[in-house]
Amino acid sequence: MPRKANGRAEKTNPADDRMPGGMPAGKEQNGMPTGGMSAEGTQNSGMQANGMPGGGMPGAGGSTGSRMGATGGGTAMGMGGDGGSSGMGGMGGSGGGGGEQPTRRSCGVMDVHRRLLSTYPEYAAARSALENATSEYVARQQRFAGIARIPVVVHVVWNTATQNISQTQIDSQLDVLNRDFRATNTDIGFVPAPFTGLVADSRIEFYLATEDPGGNPHPGVTRTQTTRAGFSHDDAVKRTSTGGIDAWPTDRYLNVWVCQLSGNLLGYAQFPGGPADTDGVVILHSGFGTTGTAAAPFDLGRTTTHEIGHYLNLFHIWGDDGSGCSGSDEVADTPNQGGPNLGVPAFPHVSCSNGPNGDLFVNYMDYTDDRGMVMFTNDQSTRMAACLETVRAPLIAATVGAGTPTPAGPVVSWDANRLDAFVLGTDRAMYHKWWNGSAWGPSVSGYEYMGGVCMSAPEVAAWGPNRLDAFVLATDRGLYHKWYDGSGWGPSVTGYESLGGICMSPPRITTWGEDRLDVFVLGTDRAIYHKWYDSGAWGPSVAGYENLGGICMSPPEVVAWGPDRLDVFVLGPDNAVWHKWYDGSGWSGFESLGGVCASPPRVVAWGENRLDLFVIGTDSALYHKWWDGSSWSGYEYMGGPCASAPTAVSWGENRLDVFVLGTDSALYHKWYDGSGWGPSLTGYEYMGGICVDEPRITAWDENRLDVFVVSTDGGLYHKWWDGSAWGPSLTGYEALGGVISEFRGTRPEAAQMPSATTAQEAVPV
Amino acid sequence: MLGRWTHSFEEDHDGISVYRRDDFAFPPARGRRGVEFRPDGTFVEWLIGRGDAPEPHLGEWEPSGVVARGTTGSALIVDIQPDRLELVWQD
Numbered sequence: 001m002p003r004k005a006n007g008r009a010e011k012t013n014p015a016d017d018r019m020p021g022g023m024p025a026g027k028e029q030n031g032m033p034t035g036g037m038s039a040e041g042t043q044n045s046g047m048q049a050n051g052m053p054g055g056g057m058p059g060a061g062g063s064t065g066s067r068m069g070a071t072g073g074g075t076a077m078g079m080g081g082d083g084g085s086s087g088m089g090g091m092g093g094s095g096g097g098g099g100e101q102p103t104r105r106s107c108g109v110m111d112v113h114r115r116l117l118s119t120y121p122e123y124a125a126a127r128s129a130l131e132n133a134t135s136e137y138v139a140r141q142q143r144f145a146g147i148a149r150i151p152v153v154v155h156v157v158w159n160t161a162t163q164n165i166s167q168t169q170i171d172s173q174l175d176v177l178n179r180d181f182r183a184t185n186t187d188i189g190f191v192p193a194p195f196t197g198l199v200a201d202s203r204i205e206f207y208l209a210t211e212d213p214g215g216n217p218h219p220g221v222t223r224t225q226t227t228r229a230g231f232s233h234d235d236a237v238k239r240t241s242t243g244g245i246d247a248w249p250t251d252r253y254l255n256v257w258v259c260q261l262s263g264n265l266l267g268y269a270q271f272p273g274g275p276a277d278t279d280g281v282v283i284l285h286s287g288f289g290t291t292g293t294a295a296a297p298f299d300l301g302r303t304t305t306h307e308i309g310h311y312l313n314l315f316h317i318w319g320d321d322g323s324g325c326s327g328s329d330e331v332a333d334t335p336n337q338g339g340p341n342l343g344v345p346a347f348p349h350v351s352c353s354n355g356p357n358g359d360l361f362v363n364y365m366d367y368t369d370d371r372g373m374v375m376f377t378n379d380q381s382t383r384m385a386a387c388l389e390t391v392r393a394p395l396i397a398a399t400v401g402a403g404t405p406t407p408a409g410p411v412v413s414w415d416a417n418r419l420d421a422f423v424l425g426t427d428r429a430m431y432h433k434w435w436n437g438s439a440w441g442p443s444v445s446g447y448e449y450m451g452g453v454c455m456s457a458p459e460v461a462a463w464g465p466n467r468l469d470a471f472v473l474a475t476d477r478g479l480y481h482k483w484y485d486g487s488g489w490g491p492s493v494t495g496y497e498s499l500g501g502i503c504m505s506p507p508r509i510t511t512w513g514e515d516r517l518d519v520f521v522l523g524t525d526r527a528i529y530h531k532w533y534d535s536g537a538w539g540p541s542v543a544g545y546e547n548l549g550g551i552c553m554s555p556p557e558v559v560a561w562g563p564d565r566l567d568v569f570v571l572g573p574d575n576a577v578w579h580k581w582y583d584g585s586g587w588s589g590f591e592s593l594g595g596v597c598a599s600p601p602r603v604v605a606w607g608e609n610r611l612d613l614f615v616i617g618t619d620s621a622l623y624h625k626w627w628d629g630s631s632w633s634g635y636e637y638m639g640g641p642c643a644s645a646p647t648a649v650s651w652g653e654n655r656l657d658v659f660v661l662g663t664d665s666a667l668y669h670k671w672y673d674g675s676g677w678g679p680s681l682t683g684y685e686y687m688g689g690i691c692v693d694e695p696r697i698t699a700w701d702e703n704r705l706d707v708f709v710v711s712t713d714g715g716l717y718h719k720w721w722d723g724s725a726w727g728p729s730l731t732g733y734e735a736l737g738g739v740i741s742e743f744r745g746t747r748p749e750a751a752q753m754p755s756a757t758t759a760q761e762a763v764p765v
Numbered sequence: 766m767l768g769r770w771t772h773s774f775e776e777d778h779d780g781i782s783v784y785r786r787d788d789f790a791f792p793p794a795r796g797r798r799g800v801e802f803r804p805d806g807t808f809v810e811w812l813i814g815r816g817d818a819p820e821p822h823l824g825e826w827e828p829s830g831v832v833a834r835g836t837t838g839s840a841l842i843v844d845i846q847p848d849r850l851e852l853v854w855q856d
Contacts, residue, residue: 233818264771264797268817286793298793306795310816320815340813342774342794367795367813 125502125524126273129477130391131330133455134313137386138379148388148396151209153248156223156285157237157259159230162293163285165258169292170208170221176290176301177206177308180364183375190374192347194357198333200381204312204388206254213248230262235278247277251394251453254311255280256304258288267303269310272391281307300370309365309376312384312392316340317365325352333379335360340367391475393428394453411708413700414462421696421708421736422458422470423447423716429494430458430472430482433736445737451494452480456506463511469533471507471519472496479507479521499531500543505555512560520556520568523547528556528568528580548580550590554600561605569593569601569613577601577615577625593625595635599645606650614646614658622646622660638670639682644694651699659697659707665690667709688731689717709733766842769801769811770850781843784850800832800840800852808832 152174158164179185183201191199208220228236228243237244237257247255257280261267267283286295287303294301319327323339338351341361345368348358360366364373365380376384388396411421417437425431431447433440442448456473463469466486474480480496482489491497505522512518517533529545531538540546554571561567564584572578577593599616606612611627620641626633644661651657654674662668668684670677679685691709698706703723711717717733719726728734770784773791777783784800791797799811799819808826811819826832832840832852844851 263819264791264794265817265819266793266795268814271816295793298795303795307817315815316813320813322812340796342796369795 126476127271129455129502129504130273130313130387130475133390134330134383134386137389138382147203147205148385149205149207150254150395151252152206152220153209153253153255154221155237155245155255155257156221157226157231157244157257158223158285159226159228159260163260164223164225165285165288165292167221169289169294170258171289172291172294173289173301173304174206174208177305180302180305180374181205181308181376185374187371187374190372191362192357195360195362195375198360198377199375200378202376202381202384204384206308209248209253213252226259230260231282232262233265233268233282237282238278238280247280250276250279251392254308254395257282258285259283260285266298267307269307271310272313272387279311281311283307297369297371302364302370302373305364306373309380309384313387314365314376314380314383316367317360317363329365331377331379331383333377334363337366341372342367342369344369344372390428390455396427411696411698411706412460412462412468413698413706414467415465416701418700419698419706420460420462420468421716422450422460424454424457425449428453428455430454430470440736443737445735447737449494450482450489452496459507459509461509461511461517463516464514469509469511469517471499471509473503473506477502477504479503479519498543499538501529501545503529505552508556508558510558510560510566512563512565518558518560518566520548520558521545522552522555526551526553528552528570548587550578550580552578557601557603559603559605559611561610562608567603567605567611569603571597571600577613593632595623595625599642602646602648604648604650604656606655607653612648612650612656614648616640616642616645616660620663622658637682638677639684642668644691647695647697649697649699649705651704652702657697657699657705659687659695660684661691661694662686665692665712667691667695667707686731687719687726689733708736766845766850767802767804769799771799772797780853782840782852782854784852786848789848800850802826 154170154173156163156165156170176185181202181204183199188199209218210220212218222245224240224245226243231237231244236242237259238247238255240246244257244259247253259282261282261284265284266287267281269281270279272279281304283304284298286293287298288294288301290299290301314331315329317329317331317334318337318340319329321327325336325338328336335354335357336352337354337359341349341359345359345361347361348356349361350356350358360377361368362372362374363380364376366373411419413419417435419435421433423431423433425447430450430452432450433442433447435441440446450470452472453475454472455475455477458470458472460468460470466484468484470482472480474496479499479501481499482491482496484490499519501521502524503521504524504526508520510518515533515535519531519533521529523529523545528548528550530548531540531545533539538544548568550570551573552570553573553575557569559567559569564582566582567579568581569577569579572590572592575596575598577595577597579591579593580588582588593613595615596618597615598618598620602614604612604614609627609629613625613627615623615625617623617635620643622638622640622642623635624638625635638658640660641663642660643663643665647659649657654672656672658670660668662684667687667689669687670679670684672678687707689709690712692712693710696708700706703721705721707719707721709717711733716736718736719728719733721727726732769787771787771789771791773783773785773789774794774797775792776785785791796813796817798813801809801811801821803809806825806827808824810822810824812822814820824832832842840852840854842850843853
């Protein structure tokens with residue numbers, strides 16, 4: 001971790017104690033600088049005190065559970081579970097669907113994707129969640145380093161001896177995949193000159209599995225004789241009971257079935273987010289590989305390349321709207337295109353006013369003959385990477401420096417001189433490390449593997465000594481929980497309890513005492529939903545939620561300043577802060593606290609009936625507002641600019657410590673000691689570092705702070721205030737591992753990180 | 766006319782789309798759309814699904830020869846033989 005950011009020297013001049021980039025002029029005033037602010041405690045711009053603007057506030061209290069959906073059966077999506085598998089709720093079952101048996105060349109059964117979309121709201125939600133995750137991933141401009149290698153099992157299902165294709169034919173297909181996905185195919189020169197800048201190396205490779213699901217050596221090819229003359233796209237080939245063969249665990253293997261397909265069908269694929277037991281691709285044997293039964297013009301292996309494109313979440317390049325111009329493949333760098341191109345068109349082939357260069361018909365996701373499709377684009381490559389690093393992360397975990405954490409989680413302390421830090425690894429599993437007062441466990445740079453495939457950073461609460469409760473979202477956006485009771489982890493070290501829900505925000509947790517937890521999430525309607533754990537049981541039920549209404553634009557921020565007291569803060573559609581509270585007898589309505597905010601609110605309580613709220617304004621400055629037991633202050637300007645949401649902590653009455661990142665990505669600090677702000681009201685203490693995520697802070701005692709940040713190398717770093725000085729120095733950091741190089745990961749020394757085998761075995765099946 | 770027809774796009778000419786019965790010796794193609802006339806007046810347009818499996822889009826057909834196509838247009842039957850169907854598609 002660099003100790004200095006951008007060559008910046010440590011601050012010594014108090015007058016210079018502010019964030020880099022200077023301060024907006026003329027903002028030394030209360031009230032945020034953008035329009036519509038409340039000033040000095042007034043209740044703001046004519047809004048109703050109870051009920052957020054934007055309409056449709058569903059109101060407080062009320063319905064339990066049902067609106068969160070999906071607590072039923074179905075297939076667990078990635079997240080392990082000793083606590084049952086609410087998972088995709090209702091997604092179970094075959095992808096086949098009804099309809100009549102297709103005749104020879106035309107086709108008969110409704111497409112899996114569309115049928116599930118129209119039949120199961122949970123599938124639509126899962127697809128929508130994945131699309132959102134993809135957008136977020138693309139926006140971060142973050143890509144894995146190195147190569148992702150996908151284990152493949154090929155299931156040859158044959159009726160006539162000819163269909164029992166040779167190992168040579170299978171190997172030829174793997175060779176094609178490894179050239180096509182790395183842009184090393186020898187026919188890449190077919191790309192017309194105007195499009196050559198779009199050609200992408202996706203850095204994805206494929207290999208035949210070397211072990212079966214039980215861990216025994218295996219060549220990665222199964223061969224099954226069937227009495228069926230052919231298969232359609234009803235997924236019969238994917239089940240032993242219907243003449244095919246069951247999939248190997250689809251979270252760990254790409255399953256490729258090769259068979260006789262009827263209906264003039266070369267192949268078909270299942271998109272991510274669908275039922276686990278039918279996940280994979282199906283290929284006509286004569287469209288597979290480059291030799292044996294492979295027949296022109298589909299004898300270059302591109303059908304499999306195309307279907308795996310779908311499997312990695314790529315849509316057809318023409319947008320799947322027939323021949324219209326309104327459909328989209330959700331990929332930015334592909335030209336808008338009418339319908340599919342068949343055969344091999346001459347360049348340029350113009351449609352949808354996309355001249356002069358026209359359609360990108362040389363793309364693998366068009367419908368040209370094998371010799372006409374030769375490339376993926378950069379943005380298609382990113383979309384596939386997003387798929388591999390989210391919903392299909394377990395697939396590559398074994399090959400990508402498994403277990404190397406990319407810290408993203410918080411830190412809690414359940415006792416003096418005790419710290420527990422939780423992070424996500426590149427495999428999106430949870431990892432844990434702890435400070436026991438004398439040393440880091442399991443080692444300074446090591447982590448304990450805790451399983452799961454998480455879509456949110458762990459949120460952890462500790463209601464007392466030797467107690468931890470960790471919460472994450474899984475790939476189905478359901479909430480999952482695990483706990484430490486002093487003797488071990490429940491339901492197991494790598495297992496999770498399913499708590500239902502389809503959550504549109506990470507969970508936020510608070511506790512007001514022993515055996516009490518309060519959990520808040522946003523539902524798909526962006527309302528706040530609440531559940532609680534009280535003396536051994538979940539309310540309103542294990543999978544149910546209490547609807548608290550609202551239309552929220554930020555995750556809920558929750559504080560409990562005493563028993564039976566909860567304060568919840570969100571941004572509304574107007575970007576103002578809205579507040580509601582529970583006083584032991586019931587929930588209030590929504591109160592507007594004004595502001596036009598560029599960050600979620602962060603709130604801390606240093607004692608009973610005291611709240612301090614911090615947000616970033618649209619000028620990137622920090623603003624502060626407080627509740628003194630009887631009324632709210634206005635917004636106090638505290639300088640900037642800030643490049644992250646603030647993190648606030650209090651180690652005692654009349655004490656606040658606030659940390660933000662500056663525009664140089666360094667950490668900055670300011671504090672309130674009961675008499676005034678240090679280093680000044682609008683100034684900041686420079687603390688070095690180049691941080692990529694907002695800092696996480698905990699205080700386990702008076703005059704004690706522990707600060708954790710993630711640096712550009714993906715590693716977790718730590719610094720601490722011991723009451724008299726910062727350790728290891730004001731601008732220095734202690735490295736806590738997770739250093740990353742190959743596909744986000746150097747494998748640190750053995751024993752520090754879970755091995756690939758361990759990680760794979762721990763992935764729930 | 767009743768039953769299923771598959772697009773023999775290689776035979777298209779003059780803005781006319783040519784369809785064949787399923788026992789026709791189609792050259793291999795990555796995808797072929799199709800149409801189906803059902804006795805109850807249902808017209809099924811078989812389009813290519815997102816994951817390559819075909820998917821039906823329902824409309825209706827009339828004995829007059831004008832086929833309502835549902836969302837994207839209509840087709841006019843210009844010639845019909847036992848083994849060959851010619852349609853003109855209109856938006």
